[in-house]
Amino acid sequence: MRRYRDLILGAVVGLLLxxxxxxxxxxxxxxxxxxxxxxxxxxxxxxxPTEAAPIVVPIDVQAIRQKAWRKIKPRLAIANRxxxxxxxxxxxxxNDFFSERKQGTKAFAASxxxxxxxxxxxxxxxxxxxxxxxxxxxxxxxxxxxxxxxELKEAVESSVAQYVKSVQGIxxxxxxxxxxxxxxxxxxxxxxxxQIGSQKTFQAEFxxxxxxxxxxVSHDLNYTIGREVVVFVGWDIATTIFxxxxxxxxxxxSVDSTLIAAGxxxxxxxxxxxxxxxxxxxxxxxxxEKLTGHDPAAAVxxxxxxxxxxVRTLLIDGDPEAIRVYRKLRRMExxxxxxxxxxxxxxxxDKIEQSGRLGxxxxxxxxxxxxxxxxxxxxxxxxxxxxxx
Numbered sequence: 515m516r517r518y519r520d521l522i523l524g525a526v527v528g529l530l531l532x533x534x535x536x537x538x539x540x541x542x543x544x545x546x547x548x549x550x551x552x553x554x555x556x557x558x559x560x561x562x563p564t565e566a567a568p569i570v571v572p573i574d575v576q577a578i579r580q581k582a583w584r585k586i587k588p589r590l591a592i593a594n595r596x597x598x599x600x601x602x603x604x605x606x607x608x609n610d611f612f613s614e615r616k617q618g619t620k621a622f623a624a625s626x627x628x629x630x631x632x633x634x635x636x637x638x639x640x641x642x643x644x645x646x647x648x649x650x651x652x653x654x655x656x657x658x659x660x661x662x663x664x665e666l667k668e669a670v671e672s673s674v675a676q677y678v679k680s681v682q683g684i685x686x687x688x689x690x691x692x693x694x695x696x697x698x699x700x701x702x703x704x705x706x707x708x709q710i711g712s713q714k715t716f717q718a719e720f721x722x723x724x725x726x727x728x729x730x731v732s733h734d735l736n737y738t739i740g741r742e743v744v745v746f747v748g749w750d751i752a753t754t755i756f757x758x759x760x761x762x763x764x765x766x767x768s769v770d771s772t773l774i775a776a777g778x779x780x781x782x783x784x785x786x787x788x789x790x791x792x793x794x795x796x797x798x799x800x801x802x803e804k805l806t807g808h809d810p811a812a813a814v815x816x817x818x819x820x821x822x823x824x825v826r827t828l829l830i831d832g833d834p835e836a837i838r839v840y841r842k843l844r845r846m847e848x849x850x851x852x853x854x855x856x857x858x859x860x861x862x863x864d865k866i867e868q869s870g871r872l873g874x875x876x877x878x879x880x881x882x883x884x885x886x887x888x889x890x891x892x893x894x895x896x897x898x899x900x901x902x903x
Contacts, residue, residue: 578706583897585699586692590893593688594886597681601878604677605830611669612826615661616819622659623814626652653790663786670756670829670874675748677878682746685889689717692893709896723892743884755877762870763828764788792821832873840866
């Protein structure tokens with residue numbers, strides 16, 4: 515009996531212990547964590563998280579552009595000085611041409627005074643003689659020993675074309691330096707001026723704006739070869755300038771000579787015969803000098819040298835009388851109290867300026883001034899405005 519009592523008591527104690535454990539440690543109803551499979555880890559999520567848009571800090575575009583312009587502006591003055599130096603080198607090459615060719619004047623003088631030269635002179639004064647026969651003989655000998663008119667034309671055109679080529683090189687280097695200066699002026703310069711993204715883009719934009727700015731500048735300065743200045747092709751400008759200056763020189767030679775065929779136009783085509791005609795006038799007296807015992811060949815060579823000096827001066831420095839009148843007109847244009855007088859003076863001065871009578875140096879200076887203003891206004895518009903419109 516006691517044994518059954520003990521069993522019942524043990525069972526009761528066990529139940530009480532189990533109930534106490536449930537009370538202290540309740541059973542969890544959550545599921546155990548799942549371990550992802552290998553295939554599931556490789557699958558891309560159906561809705562990937564979106565990245566936040568980058569924050570763009572606003573910039574003061576105009577302030578950056580102004581800063582860039584101040585940075586590059588001194589470069590323009592350097593380019594202008596270099597362009598002026600190249601202008602004088604261009605003139606020097608023409609002076610060198612005349613100095614070199616004057617070495618043939620003695621040989622030319624010998625031809626003039628040779629038996630053949632004398633015979634040509636006599637024949638030209640016979641009845642039914644060919645017109646200008648002696649003049650044509652002298653022209654041929656001048657071309658043989660000194661220079662042909664086309665050789666001088668080519669020398670001057672080549673000199674001007676070389677000047678243009680040199681200025682192109684100066685401008686190309688200017689653009690390289692300007693782009694670098696703009697990039698260095700501010701870390702955000704490329705955002706403010708996208709045209710500096712690459713050197714090719716920068717140069718292309720500069721050339722594009724030249725055409726826009728060039729029309730206004732050429733009209734404002736009354737320059738008659740605006741297209742060539744904008745395109746800036748050496749031989750185009752050289753031919754245009756020299757045709758104008760050469761025609762002015764030929765006109766001056768023709769006025770001073772009565773030996774040019776009647777009706778001959780004053781143009782570069784008549785420059786050669788006009789030059790020789792001047793020489794004929796200068797050396798005519800030497801036929802008499804020979805009778806008095808002087809050395810006619812030396813005298814002829816000296817007079818030809820003097821004629822060449824005059825031609826060189828007319829070609830490079832212009833007609834002194836035209837320059838005097840031109841300066842007076844420009845002064846009256848600015849100072850006269852009468853507006854109508856100022857207008858007439860400006861018109862007259864412009865005509866002289868466009869005639870070529872002021873000489874090659876004046877033409878190149880006008881070209882230099884226009885090109886300097888053109889590249890400055892183009893760069894200023896590119897940097898400060900961007901699209902130039």
